[in-house]
Amino acid sequence: MDYKIKKASLLDLNETAELFNLYRIFYRQESDVKRGKAFLKDRFQNNESDIFLAIVDGKAVGFVQLYKLFHYTKLQKQWLLSDLFVHPDYRGNGLSVALIDRSKQWCEETDACGLMLETEKTNDVGNQLYPRCGFEYDGLHNYYHWWKK
Template identity: 85%
Template sequence: MNYTIKKAGLEDLNETAELFNLYRVFYRQESDVEKGKIFLKERFLNNESDLFLAIADGKAVGFVQLYKLFHYTRLQKQWLLSDLFVHPDYRGKGISVGLINRSKQWCEETNACGLMLETEKTNDIGNTLYPRCGFEYDGHHNYYHWWKEIRS
């Protein structure tokens, strides 16, 4: 399959928001393209993430979103591969691997020490894909979340 990968910008907001909505629905969130669009627009405007789009058949068919972190033992910048999604009609064509490879290239371009990611234990596709792409499972750390209480 022929596809290209480009760094997304504000001009790609609508296409990106449609894919981002499908990604969120995949993770059992309510569909809300407009809310996702606002979220992504803030990331673009505030330079809070870097997002790459896979383009095939003249349209965006996948994306990866990276957030900057800093690694405490390597004392360097690191990227969190936060979001990776390929439209169901374009899966199995190597696009996910291409987006991961572009993320690795971004590490080189930005002098970062590497990529970190987490995915649900139930994400069979991701849990097979990431080791194939050179990621190592980290069984040494526990990941915890604290969420502030939402008040209406």
């Protein structure tokens, strides 16, 4: 399959928001393109994340979203691979791997020490994909969340 990976900009907001909505639905969230679009617009306008799109036949069919973090032992910038999604009609063509590879290249371009990610234990595809792409499972740390009420 012929594809290209490009860095998204505000000009790509509509296409990115449609994919982002499908991604959220995959994680059992209700469809809300309007709020998702506003969320992404803020990320673009405030330079708070970097998004790369997989383009096939001129259409965005997948994306990865990266957020900047800082690693306390490496004393360097690190990227959180927060969101990775490929439209179901385009899965199985290597687009997820291509988006991950572009994220690794972004680490080189931005002098970051690497990528980290988390995924649900039930995400069988992701839990097989990430080790194949060179990610190592971190069994040493527990991840906790606190949500304000």
